[in-house]
Amino acid sequence: MTIIGLPARTRPRYGVAVVGGAAALEDAPEESVEALAVRFRAGHEAALGEVYDRWSSLVHSYALRALQDTQDAEDVTQHVFVAAWQGREKMTPGPHTFPAWLIGIARHKISDARAARARDVRRIEAVAAVTPSAEVVGTEDVMEPDRLVVRQAVDEMGEPRRTIMLLAFWQDLTHVDIAATTGLPLGTVKSHVRRGLTQLHHTLEEVRHGSR
Structure with missing residues (x-):
């Protein structure tokens, strides 16, 4: 089993505003985003760190808004970037690749989190x-x-x-x-x-x- 190590930060920069499923795009020029997408798809681990640093706040904010739970949102954020890395060959590099692609993955992980909550509720009711x-x-x-x-x-x-x-x-x-x-x-x-x-x-x- 491959272990994916995501970058650690002393203070996570979570909280980018998400409006209508969209979020503020990155400050970097479009060309650099496309080049980063190419390196990410090619499997450069440094690219994973840069992608996580740039867009983890976007993903976390989106997940937090959907789940209303900080811990669940943090878990989803981690799962999204692991899934993105493992499925990077399916990604098509482009100037706007990452925001929409990562949010798409986040939607699936949020659905998984909600399903897990429902299972927990049923188990709690059964045990209680x-x-x-x-x-x-x-x-x-x-x-x-x-x-x-x-x-x-x-x-x-x-x-x-x-x-x-x-x-x-x-x-x-x-x-x-x-x-x-x-x-x-x-x-x-x-x-x-x-x-x-x-x-x-x-x-x-x-x-x-x-x-x-």
Whole structure:
């Protein structure tokens, strides 16, 4: 698996205004944009860095407007440039190549993010339906079978996922609150909740199908 390293900046320059799906074009002359597109398509890694530096703010602003979530917008921004690099041979170099092309990729990644959100909601609803409330934690003898399965599955998770899941579903803390409590980055918390939900969902499906 090829690892794509995107340039790191001390302060991301996100926030270029996006109006009606279009954004302010770059300050560079059209000729330099076309030349950059040629180098990018040819696989010059330095060109990837320059493209990311110029247009990541455009992509992030577009994604943020669509998703209304900073972390999700940052994730989409990263995915867009990785996808652009991996699919660069499909790009046709031109003076206005990058803005429209990157926004087109962003639309697909935003759709993926929304679909992932919908899956998360379904998983949360499924797990919440069998998650014991704070009043019955510690009184497993009165828990329903599915609740026992969920609690055991969470207890068997490695750290910090176990703690994050307990805080999310037994203490009803938000992702932001969990990040503040554990000292973990918000993106890490979201990732553990998402993967933990997937794990619980699969565990419940296996138990239910096995009991038929």
